[in-house]
Amino acid sequence: MSITVNAYATPAAKAPFEKTTIERRDLQPSDVLIDIKFAGICHSDIHTARDEWGGTNYPLVPGHEIAGIVSEVGSAVSRYRVGDRVGVGCMVDSCRECVNCTAGEEQYCLKGNVGTYGGVLDGRPTDGGYAEKIVVDENYVLGIPEGVELDEAAPLLCAGITLYSPLKHWGAGPGKKVAIVGLGGLGHMGVKIAAALGAEVTVLSQTLSKEVDGKKFGAQHYYATSDDATFEQLAGSFDLIVNTVSAQLPMEKYLSLLGLNGTLVNVGAPAEPLEVPAFALIPMRRSWAGSMIGGIRETQEMLDFCAEHGLGAEIEVIDASRIDEAYDRVVDSDVRYRFVIDAATIA
Numbered sequence: 001m002s003i004t005v006n007a008y009a010t011p012a013a014k015a016p017f018e019k020t021t022i023e024r025r026d027l028q029p030s031d032v033l034i035d036i037k038f039a040g041i042c043h044s045d046i047h048t049a050r051d052e053w054g055g056t057n058y059p060l061v062p063g064h065e066i067a068g069i070v071s072e073v074g075s076a077v078s079r080y081r082v083g084d085r086v087g088v089g090c091m092v093d094s095c096r097e098c099v100n101c102t103a104g105e106e107q108y109c110l111k112g113n114v115g116t117y118g119g120v121l122d123g124r125p126t127d128g129g130y131a132e133k134i135v136v137d138e139n140y141v142l143g144i145p146e147g148v149e150l151d152e153a154a155p156l157l158c159a160g161i162t163l164y165s166p167l168k169h170w171g172a173g174p175g176k177k178v179a180i181v182g183l184g185g186l187g188h189m190g191v192k193i194a195a196a197l198g199a200e201v202t203v204l205s206q207t208l209s210k211e212v213d214g215k216k217f218g219a220q221h222y223y224a225t226s227d228d229a230t231f232e233q234l235a236g237s238f239d240l241i242v243n244t245v246s247a248q249l250p251m252e253k254y255l256s257l258l259g260l261n262g263t264l265v266n267v268g269a270p271a272e273p274l275e276v277p278a279f280a281l282i283p284m285r286r287s288w289a290g291s292m293i294g295g296i297r298e299t300q301e302m303l304d305f306c307a308e309h310g311l312g313a314e315i316e317v318i319d320a321s322r323i324d325e326a327y328d329r330v331v332d333s334d335v336r337y338r339f340v341i342d343a344a345t346i347a
Helices: 043-049 150-157 159-169 187-197 211-216 228-233 251-255 296-308 320-331
Strands: 002-009 018-025 031-040 066-073 085-088 091-093 133-137 177-181 200-205 221-224 238-243 258-266 287-290 315-318 338-342
Touching: 002 133, 018 133, 031 085, 031 150, 043 320, 066 133, 066 150, 085 150, 091 133, 150 159, 150 296, 150 315, 150 338, 159 187, 159 238, 159 296, 177 187, 187 200, 187 211, 187 296, 200 211, 211 221, 221 228, 251 258, 315 320, 320 338
Parallel strands: 177 200, 177 238, 200 221, 238 258, 258 287, 315 338
Antiparallel strands: 002 018, 031 066, 031 133, 031 338, 066 085
16 A cells, blocks of 8 residues: 655656655554655755756655654654654665664665665655655654754754764864855854854855855854955864865865864765865865765754754745746755745645
8 A cells, every 4th residue: 555645746857846646655563654844955956856966767756854743653663653743854764784874874874875865765766855745764753852943944854964963073162163165055054053062163155245144143254265365364274164065166275274184074065076186185184074964863963952052944935836946046046045845835
């Protein structure tokens, strides 16, 4: 048996989204049925839907920033009850056996975790959160605390954890100077989280157009990267830089901003390769690293942290009929700071 639900799908690369129906599996003993209330639009959705990273299978129902309410649980479910506020992020399963999974780092499953959309589970392609409902094993469901509204919580399931994980891993906190490159859907959450962790936060953005927002979110400093003087003034300044931009940047210039033993972490994923000359790293024992979301345990930690500190995403809620418009606006950097689909408009 299966559950038929309404959804929005794109039938081909760069084709408009269409309202359709999809099948969700009937509940297994460990499954949770979630009535989706809100689904964030992540830049990864756009890259995938438009086949910019390659390998997309169509039709595609994106969405891995999902917030909703439990409407039914399987017979063996112990973590959740009907009526609970819950979320689903970028993965819905993993091998559960490899060294990374058993360490709570399921995002780095050695056999490959199963994406919330665009993956394969039990021989069927997975469909994401641009839909009315979703069925997920309870081990890959997150509890959303009362301290954050569901619509503002949805983007935390990708944007929030994508920034929280590297900030925690590389020790952002009191006495550390942290720079966030880009003040978009990812970057604005990086500023909020880094500030809440106690770091001294600087925003590096192309222009100063969002300076008021950046400082409102917790940044002490804000610089325009279009001004070459920025790189001269800030040379050797930072312990940690998190680059959220999904575009080619002159990495040598950004690496020059790191102090001794500093690390630049890429969470933005441009389709084109990034070049790094060796002498941008060697003289100050600098590191260049990458980071991808977080495990289930860390994602729950992030949600609890955000609720405790009153952190939610800055959002613009839209009807599902405006997905194509929203995609174009994200690409044009015309959103402050995350589009969230009201799933009630999918019915």
